[in-house]
Amino acid sequence: SQTIHQWPATLVQPVGSPLSLECTVEGTSNPNLYWYRQAAGRGLQLLFYSVGIGQISSEVPQNLSASRPQDRQFILSSKKLLLSDSGFYLCAWSGTRRTEAFFGQGTRLTVV
């Protein structure tokens, strides 16, 4: 069966520090991968999605970047965090043929 792993569950980082959040998927190949952010009390905002290795599409210009070095690995990064980067970050995957998406448990990031 397919599983998605996302870590860490919580993270507190100072302003200006770098960020790296990792997401891995098991049990499937060539998934579509997604990074979302949810600010406190707000909806899910799609940040990046990827349909293959090295293929990244950005939905919202921001202080973050994403990479997909391997088929089932999706990384969210920042060189210098801002206070506004605080939020709940979710990774998700879906099949390539209109299947449902499955979400990780999320990382709650607090930038202080």
Next chain:
Amino acid sequence: DAKTTQPPSMDCAEGRAANLPCNHSTISGNEYVYWYRQIHSQGPQYIIHGLKNNETNEMASLIITEDRKSSTLILPHATLRDTAVYYCIVYGGSQGNLIFGKGTKLSVKP
């Protein structure tokens, strides 16, 4: 932007059916209607999806109008644990992105 419109909130009595509407008047022929829900501080959970026929699974039923411009998610016997934000999403075709709107906050009350 999301291609769907949902009421911001709804209440439902425990044990009664919860009917959550969604408008998606610009849906294209190869796009599916998906429903997810998000319980506080958790990742969204897939509920059901459909193209044009009504669908039912162990969680819910999905009723899609004949013109496919709207749909209704039905939770037949709502419980307190069904309290969550419910998202209706149009997805599929050549698009690789899954866009969430603001959803409907369903409150199931005893």
